[in-house]
């Protein structure tokens with residue numbers, strides 16, 4: 558059975574709250590079907606590689622053993638490396654639906670720059686996994702709680718990381734250094750309008766929308782609207 562709005566790429570439903578149901582399939586919550594002898598070839602929803610398996614859910618979801626055991630940012634890295642999605646909003650939605658992603662946490666500091674760098678690479682057809690890794694690595698440098706403790710939300714700073722990587726900025730650069738500061742500044746201003754408490758998904762989407770508004774990289778794309786469906790587990 559196909560989902561409405563099902564993504565061709567990952568098979569992950571782009572607009573439902575499925576990952577919150579944790580019984581059975583870790584993507585949609587549906588029952589897992591175990592076959593005794595009917596091995597089928599399935600594509601892993603994270604790394605997009607094909608495997609022979611006896612297990613999948615009633616919606617056809619399958620995650621390979623290797624991806625199943627990765628930590629969350631390794632899963633995100635694999636998904637972004639395998640994805641060809643060029644719209645950062647749609648790509649973020651896919652990342653949000655990766656099984657085992659916490660509702661909030663410093664991992665979002667890596668998700669924002671890694672999504673922006675990946676979407677940029679997909680749009681301009683210059684995929685470079687080392688830069689996705691670098692975005693994740695730099696995001697990890699920003700501590701959890703930096704929004705409240707330092708006045709710099711790590712998701713917002715992710716915009717600066719993305720610009721720095723895309724434009725190859727260093728502390729000695731001129732225009733590139735300015736551009737990196739500017740996108741972070743705009744993202745933080747947008748985030749400040751919400752007050753608190755923090756919501757890492759909201760700040761991530763707000764940062765990415767701000768980035769898309771104040772830079773020209775993604776101007777050729779059609780608008781994609783993000784609809785939050787994780788509210789029930791907000792804490």
Ligand SMILES: [Zn+2]
Pocket residue numbers: 582583584585586587614615616617618
């Ligand atoms: Zn499923």
Ligand SMILES: [Zn+2]
Pocket residue numbers: 601602603604605606620621622623624625
């Ligand atoms: Zn996999």
